[in-house]
Amino acid sequence: MPPLTGPKSGDALFGSVERVNAELFTLTYGAIVRQLLTDLEEVEEVNKQLDQMGYNIGTRLVDEFLAKSNVSRCVDFKETADVIAKLGFKMFLGVTATVTNWDAEGTSCSFVLEDNPLVDFVELPDTCQGLQYCNVLSGVIRGALEMVSMKTEVTWVRDMLRGDDAYEMRVKLTKQVPEEYPYKDDD
């Protein structure tokens, strides 16, 4: 029986998916955020909405990632974080992230993005200083990890739009949910 192939490399993955023009992508995202600001008025509400949108994207996107990357298991949080940084970000955004700042228990870590295609051409006006412009990304990670039974909390630590030197999001694993038998005994 031939062994099935292991996970693909980030570059191979990136080459195998359909792509759109990066500027179109950036500008479309900008237009969405702009529209949300107009519609919702409150910056806090926009952050929430972006996170929710990301979550919804993440719950679907995880299947595409798993199907195309040949990743067949994600039990270990450390391994999973590595896979997200090296393969996930590469496949969907064309960049790779670095995983650093592990805490002692191995349940929280930081993804650091040097390069973020979402924020080209973006400047935060004074009225929007509280805006987490890239909140959609943290939502995606939260949603995708939830689908592989890892409940997480994702927060932004550093943001270049606010003058930091990189993008850093903190991912904290709160719970790994074991599979449960979904039916009741009596039906």
Place this chain on the structure above:
Amino acid sequence: MFSFGGGSSLTSVVPDATPAPAAPPGTGTGANAQVLYVFNRGGVCLLYREWHRPLRTLDPTQDQKLMFGLLFSLRSFTAKIDPTTAEKGNLGVPLLPGQGCSFYSFKTNTYKLNFLESPSGIKLILITHPRTGDQRDTLKHIYNLYVEYVVKNPLYAPGTPIKLYRS
């Protein structure tokens, strides 16, 4: 169009195409997709298709529940008897997704059950003629089709049965 192995029957799994009826078992061509199930983690049968199933003794809901229950227990059993790892909880203790080893098929004298589970909890079950070879690539292909045509369909609400529309 996609064919299950070689042989005489071509069975389409593209949602909007009409499937060709499979050749009856025992012809020995080794290309008979007979029944296909798709489950999600919650035990919802997202898709059920049959091409060749002469005998139905249960109503569909019960049949699907039994199938899901079988796989659920079998997976925890296979992980339990795995001789290569020492670390395995008690039998019946829920596993984390992807924990322990997994099985990909079993065979009886009348059929073969091929199984693929993704870490996101999607379970694909394909029942074929017992003489069919390794179907893991086929199941992967079906998983890819599921991604392309179901997950990426904005009108599809996750966790609901997949509806088929023919044009």
